Amino acid sequence: MHISRLDLNLFVVLNAIYTEGNITRAARSLNLTQPALSHALGRLRAMLDDPLFVRQGSLMAPTPLTRALIGPVRQSLNTLAASVQQGHRFDPATTRRSFAIGLRDVLESKLLPPLIGRLKRDAPLIELSSVRADRRELESDLAAGALDMAVDVLLNLSSAVRRTALLQDTLVVVARDGHPVLADGLDLDGYLRHSHVLVSSRRKGGGIEDLELARLGRHRHVALRCQQYHAACRVVADSDLLLTMPEQYAQAANPALPNRVLPLPFATPTLDVYLYWHEAVEQDPANRWLRATLLELFGG
CATH class of the missing domain: 3.40.190.10 (Periplasmic binding protein-like II)
Incomplete structure (x- = not known):
């Protein structure tokens, strides 16, 4: 069976039943009704073609397949949880992260030396790529994550692309x-x-x-x-x-x-220069940190 056909939430149910050994307690731990949990278990049994648990009195005893699966399932759930939690944290001093900034060559000599100096001091594991961005593709590049942000003159982009003034020149x-x-x-x-x-x-x-x-x-x-x-x-x-x-x-x-x-x-x-980013990364801690750093260095 291809993984795309699996509902990964069902493995949370599998883990809860294995941990609690009881349908009622497992449902309570997941804040689900007992019928909802039983329905989820039924779906997982159908997908894996195995009973997964057999009733022994008030307990649900795992089958050999469940015992074989539970270790990798728990490891995967813990890894996923840690990854999600890590995605909401960003410590510039210890986090390894790569950023791609759409930056025209006329601005590189102005922005890059102070920015690299700040990264070396405050965020030594950050890697930065300054790339030339086609203005016609800028919005799609930001939306797709090919660019984390961009610095350019005032452009006619949709409201999905956020901007703030960064520099003013003559x-x-x-x-x-x-x-x-x-x-x-x-x-x-x-x-x-x-x-x-x-x-x-x-x-x-x-x-x-x-x-x-x-x-x-x-x-x-x-x-x-x-x-x-x-x-x-x-x-x-x-x-x-x-x-x-x-x-x-x-x-x-x-x-x-x-x-x-x-x-x-x-x-x-005046030549007004703006910092652009996509709404999808509005609340991303790492993107917010780099935007704030650019504004601190050049927005005053």
Whole structure:
């Protein structure tokens, strides 16, 4: 018989009758009526094709099959109970757990060093994977448990995905040391006189800065479109191209390069970054702990 055809609750009944040796006492221990317990025993007898217990006066004596089963059944029930109980406890100092966080590369340099430092101090057995998540699959990945949580910009997801604000950033301009635009200060006209690098995972379309320029009736020339800010910063260091990028990543990516980080000479919306998780793990102690840790490190 395949295990999928078994009602595992019936083995709780088997254990109770074996322990108590009596139908009435077993029913009382499980908070069941005697007819309900007798019915459950009947189902188990039919499934296993064995009487399981035979009446000897007021006692229920186990058959050889029951005596053979009771050890593994008790061990399995105890293991299951311990696993369920452990699932409701989480001690970061002693629990071994792996987390997968959907995290875009632009945020890794900001989030991972402080987070790994905190895990090393408070949760040395925690393993962390930062993975790139397709925004189109983010909700299904969170629902399936392929991701424990994700950090990204504001996304249009269902109410099953919970979110809270984590970071706020602004756009800045990166230019090489000695760039002509630095001589007179970077204003809007100077910004538009020069060609630009645009970093985007999309093949077409502009960035937030292009939307704001369009509202002003202005347009910039994009000479290079690439996928990674790291590569774009290196291009800027060896050219007169300008790069517009999030400030926190710009400060992390450029210290080793001969580049300057300058204020963007026109207003754009702030870049709000959110922490996402699925409602299924809302009360999971381990997930709650990691969310609280991220908010403590970056939410202030």
